[in-house]
Amino acid sequence: MPSYQLSHIHALEAESIHIIREAVAESERPVLLFSGGKDSALVLRLAVKAFWPARVPFPIMHVDTGHNFPEVIEFRDRTIAELEAHLIVASVEEAIEQGRVVEETGPRASRNRLQTESLLTAIDAHRFDVVFGGARRDEEKARAKERIFSFRDEFGQWDPKNQRPELWNIYNGRHRVGEHMRVFPISNWTEMDVWHYIEAEGIELPSVYFSHQRKVFERDGMLMAESPFLQPMIGEEVFEATIRFRTVGDMTSTGAFESGAATLREVIDEVSATRITERGASRADDKRSEAAMEDRKKEGYF
C-alpha cells in the first residue's frame, strides 16, 4: 500500500474535521452538545484537532436532566476546565420547576423525553444556529438515513421525508433565522471505530464505562443502578454486582451489565466479542417501542 493511502480511522478523522470546520465557517453561533459519553468525548477531541492551535471556537452545552451519574458530571467539569472551554448547562430540573414541562410519574418515569424541551429552549435563548451532536448512523435505523448536516425547522423538528440531498463533501448549512442545523461529524464512525480511536488517542472517559461495584436490580432484562432517582418496584431485588455501563445517559434509563472489564483494552475486547448492539444493551427507552427513536427525533431530540 503506498504511503499516501490513509488508514480508515484517519480517513474518518479527516472527514469529521472537514465537517466541523465547514459547519463553523458557515455559522454565526455554533455549539457542541456534550453528554459526557464516549461519542461526545470523541467529537470534542475532533473539534480540538480541527481548530488547533486555536481554542475550540464555540461553547459546549450539556442538557442536564438532574439524573446524571455524579461521575459523569465530575468528568464533564474536569474536561471543560482543561480545555478552557465555556460550558452552558441546560437544566431539565429548572424546566420542571418553571412548569415548562411536566415530569412523568411512576416507577418507570424517565426524563429522557423532557430533554428535548430544555435543549430547544436553550438553542432558542442562545440563538444557536449549528448544534454539533455525536450521533452515529450505525446506532440504529432512524439514524442510518439522517444527513450529516440535518435541517431543523423553527420548532426544532426533523422531517425524515424532506431532507436535503447530501453529495460529495459539499454541505448546505443555509437556514433562516430561528431555524438551525444539527451537524453530526461522526455519522460514519461505528462503535468499534470510536473505541479504537479512543484507545489510540488516549481520550479519557468517565469511570462508569469501566468495571466497578454497584447496587443494582433487574428490570426488563437489564441491570439498573439503584439511586435516589430510581427505586426498585416490589419484587425487584437489590444486589451488589460488578458491572459497567456501555453508554452514558440518565441513571433512570441507562442499563448496566455484569463485566470485569476494568481497562480500556479489556472494554474493547469485550465490546468486540459482544453480539448485542449498544442500544439494545442499555437504553430502556428504546425498548418501549421499535419506532420510539424516530418519534423522538422528529420532535427535536438529539
Added chain:
Amino acid sequence: MSAELVRLATTGSVDDGKSTLIGRLLYDSKQIFQDQLEEVEDASKRLGTDYVDLALLTDGLRAEREQGITIDVAYRYFDTPRRKFILADTPGHIQYTRNMVTGSSTANIALILVDVRKGVLEQTKRHSFLASLLGVPHLVLCVNKMDLVDWSEERFDQVVQEFREFATRLDVHDLRFLPVSALLGDNVVHRSENMSWYHGPTVLELLEEIHVASDENMIDVRFPVQYVVRPHRLEYQDFRGYAGTVAGGLMRPGDEVMVLPSGFTTKIRSIETHDGPLEEASPPMSVIVTLEDDIDISRGDMICRPHNQPHASQDIDAMVCWMAEGSSLRPGTKYAVKHTTRWARAMVKSLRYRLDVNTLHRDESATSLALNEIGRISLRTTTPLLFDEYRRNRQTGSFILVDEATNATVGAGMITGVAT
C-alpha cells in the same frame, strides 16, 4: 488497525434482490448483532415468511416499512480485517434518480443487481449510466437469482454479453460480473457449490481486492481554503494557518505554490496538524498549511501549483441532476451555488439538452429539467469558480445548486468545462 475505507453504492430494480444481498453480506460476514437478528426473526414471523427474511435487516424508517420499500439513502457499515465499507443503500425506483446520484457521488464501487431471468432492464441501464456519470471508478454487476435458472452458465453469459454491449456507450474503465444467489448465499461471502463453472471471486472477495488507492487525483495540487486559523494565544501569536481538505495532488513543505484568485506565489512553510507537522499531505487529509509569505487569503481561495492551475471562470458547462420536487430548472433562473468551500450566485444561461437516462438520447428541444431529470447546462456565476473537469477531479469538479428562497439543495452539478 490500518484497514482501508471503501465507499460503496448499491442499486437494482425493485425485487432484484438488493436488500437480500446486503442482508446476506452482513449476515455471512458476521456483522449482525444478536438483538438485530432477533428483531428480524420476530418480524419475519409476523409477516408470515417461512424463512428469516434477511432483507428486513436493512429496512429503515417506519414509513418505509409501511410501504414495504426503501425510500431514501441509508448508510450501513461492515468491515473485514482489510477494509471498512460504508455502503450507501439507494432504491431502484424510477423516481429516485436523485438518491442514486447522491449515493454514487462519493462511491468507489457501484454494486448493480440484475435478476438473471429479466436480464438487462431499462433500470439497469439507467443505474449504470448514473454510476458512470457520477464517476464511480469501479462497477460490479451482480447477476442474481441464479438458483432460479438452474445455475445456468449460459444464462449468465447472455446477461453479461447484453450488458457489455450497452456498457461500450458508458465511461466505465473497470467492469466486473459475477453470478450470485443472494437468497441462498452463493458467491456472496461463500463460494457457490452450485456453479463449478465460475472461478472468479465472491462479492466480498471482490470488494476486498478492487484497487481503490488510485481513485483520488494524486497529480494536480488543489487545496481549497476552508478556514483561516489565527490563534489568539500567546504561545502561537504569529501563527497563521490555512485549514482545509486536500482535494488533489501531493503537497510538501518547500513546494512553490500559487494562491488563487489573487495569483500570488509563495512556498509552503509547513503542513501542520494537531498531531505534529507532516512531510506530505494528499487527498483526503484535513490539514493546516502555513506559507512563507504573508498573503491575504480567505475561505474559498485555492492553493495550487503555479504551473498546474484549475480553470478560473464565470462561465461553466455542466451536467446537472435536478433534485427538487416542487420546482424545475429553467434558463434565466438564479440560484446559490456551492463549489468546494466557496458560495456564489449563478444564473442558468441555457439548457443545451435533456438526457434520456434510459436511451441516452439528447433532447435539444427541452426547456426545463424536472425532478430526477438530467441535462447539460451553461451557468454564469457572480465570481469566478476555481474548478477542474469532474472527470479529472470529483472534488473540484462538482457543485450543488441551492434555491435561495427555500435554502433547499435543488441540483447536483458535474462540470464538463469552461462554457464555450
